Amino acid sequence: MQRFVMAIDQGTTSTRCIVFDQNARLVAVAQREHRQYHPRPGWVEQDAVEIWRNVDRIVPQALRQAGISAEQVVAMGITNQRETFVLWDRHTGVPVGRAIVWEDIRTEDLVTELGRKQGIEEVRDRCGLPLATYFSAPSLRWMLDNVAGLRAKAERGDVLFGTMDTWLIWNLTGGVNGGLHVTDVTNASRTMLMNLSTRQWDPMLLEFFGVPPVILPEIRPSTEISGVTTRVVPGISITAALGDQHAALFGQTCFEKGSIKGTYGTGGFLLMNTGTELVRSKHGLLTTIGYQIGGEPAYALEGSIAVAGSLVQWFRDNLGLIHSAPEIETLARTVKDNGGCYIVPAFSGLFAPHWLSQARGLVVGLTSYINKGHLARAVLEATGWQTREVVDAMNADLGAPTPVLKVDGGMTADHLLMQFLADVLDIPVMRPLVAETVSLGAAYAAGLAAGYWPDLEGLRRNWHLAARWNPAMDAQHREDEYANWKRAVELTFAWARSTPST
């Protein structure tokens, strides 16, 4: 009987179930999108029940598509959008309001306020993250402060907290009937509540954010989830969980110190494996756990770009200049360059390496010559330059330039963007044969835990090159363009200073 590994990728816009065979080949994919709620400017919410129902549909669908039974699935790995979390009633399983998504900036003022509190330097040291709206803890604090009666219920232990991995595992393993309340180190490392050295919830951090410990799940290594599904399709072992970017690092087999992967979807996420060494960035990057297989974790440096693919979606939905996201490339190719136009998409502030939550986006360099083709170029180039800024910071922290960038995610289908990345980084950009590295990473971790794959070396042999883009841009032109981009970014700082926070 042929056996397979299954991954559930609970992403920002959709949830997917993917089945892989032993050669890491994709056998089936089922996917469902979920709604995004924007009840107020800057608020981004999702319905955790809708996401759970989607899982309920796509898992059997993927099995049908692959033509296999549940007994043929040796392990299931869960990977998920990070920082997004939901609170729910332990006794009924009903969520308290909607899940608050990582893109939500409702806690801007709260973050400013918390930033003035005593002990803020200590917070960064312990969790490795700068205080920002992006991470779970400020939003969790916001809910505890703003939902009537919630704090009392939470302190009584009637409410559970979970990032999306925790929510799905709890539901899959029985929900109110004995569901496992667990998370893995990589997801926990994004809450601002976990101590990076002990890899446990930190009493000082819980105190700082005013979070009652009783609501939190147990933190486990990425490959020690040890649950069994009792719902959806009963009897499948859930052996691993990882945050999506950590899963991508794993799926790209970035096992050596200094190797970097970039995932290009809604946002752009670059992670560099720093080995067993916990590196504190001097250049605006975050310290996080890459993954933990067994006792020792692999640490990582991360630079996140808030807006990458979502800028293309904005171009499609809000400006209506294209009908589908991939058409951005077609439009961009109607012109030969950006015509002097730059777009800095600081929609919810700027992330790495600037971390300026008050910054707002801008389009500069407009002349009567600029047409929609130039704007399309500027949209794609924004992702390229933001990557350059992050990779520069990583190189500086590591003290050595990275030789290649391994890429994955939906935007790797954009040929023009991938070439531009190679051009502005001046290193080759490589895409592996399985573009679905997030799901693959979760499948790898799950399969490794179940003994389906023997070791990391076995996984590395599965990595094959599908495409490679070599740098071809003139060096002087590259530096001139980079200087223009930096000036454009500086202008967003000036704009942030000139507007009172609203």
Added chain:
Amino acid sequence: MLRLLARGSGHHGLTEIADSLGLARGTAHGILRTLQRVEFVEQDPGTGRYRLGAALLHLGTSYLDANELRSRSINWADTLAARSGQEVRIGMHHDGAVLVVHHVFRPDDSVQTLGIGAMLPLHATALGKVLLAYDPDLSAAARKRELTSLTRRTITRAQMLERVLTEVRGQGWAGEAEEYMPGEASIAAPIRIPGGLVIGAIGISGAADRLCDSAGRPRATLVRQVVQAAESVTTSLVDEN
């Protein structure tokens, strides 16, 4: 029915449409379903009323954006490369040639060059034969032009080409051995948009002795993999639209 939907409010319920056109409700419903499938009509998910679909706006221009096709097919092209062990290309017709819109390396980690944007001859490649076979205007134009000889085996006679294209239509895939480059062969199958129109082709290429059996015929396993990949891409174009 389309004229009715193009008039006035542009939103009509099933009964309204059937009554206005003097059709039985079942008949009207059947026609609407067909029009919906090819996206000439869409149904409002809230009210259940029908209106003109987005596909009508693009009628007569380009059928599917090349970059969109790459984006939709990337997973299936990867899977085909992994299964067959060969390099994969997706081609669309452009200006009397095959425009390579997507390319996946042969998964043996050897040094290869990305060929996206390259132009290949229609008459000498499997991708090109597929595009010719399902486009009467294109094949008529090809017959009138001189068929350039690239190797000893390139088809250079219009009559011969026509016979081969008929065969392609009959079997649902195209093959070629050493007609484009000595020692090389390729196999390809059609990608269709909803409604059945062929807008591109997906195929593998590689060493002739790997792709073909001792009699010089494309290996059945590989043909099956290519046809399956083409069907998967075709299905994904229906799904996500």
